[in-house]
């Protein structure tokens with residue numbers, strides 16, 4: 001089985017200068033046929049790893065961009081944020097917690113209405129309001 005090699009004698013050998021992949025047959029010396037220097041083994045799956053490197057490079061670039069953007073935004077935020085919070089923050093939080101409990105409180109007794117206490121003889125009004133069964 002032939003092996004692929006690359007000459008690293010750059011500057012002194014055309015094969016090295018052109019990064020030419022040399023196929024060296026079995027039994028032949030694993031050296032550059034042009035300059036006679038030892039070759040380094042060339043592994044064919046390099047094409048896939050080149051694509052991987054591109055993806056990794058892109059991801060790294062994205063991470064750098066995000067970090068850079070966040071640092072940039074972090075520097076700018078204190079300048080633009082102080083104005084809205086004093087007015088908006090105190091007004092909004094009370095409104096938000098107040099609404100869900102008010103809405104959910106009537107819902108819970110209504111859904112558990114099947115477990116109401118039995119109505120008495122004078123409980124017609126309560127039965128009508130579904131406060132008893």
Ligand SMILES: [Zn+2]
Pocket residue numbers: 007008009013014015016032033034035036037
């Ligand atoms: Zn060479």
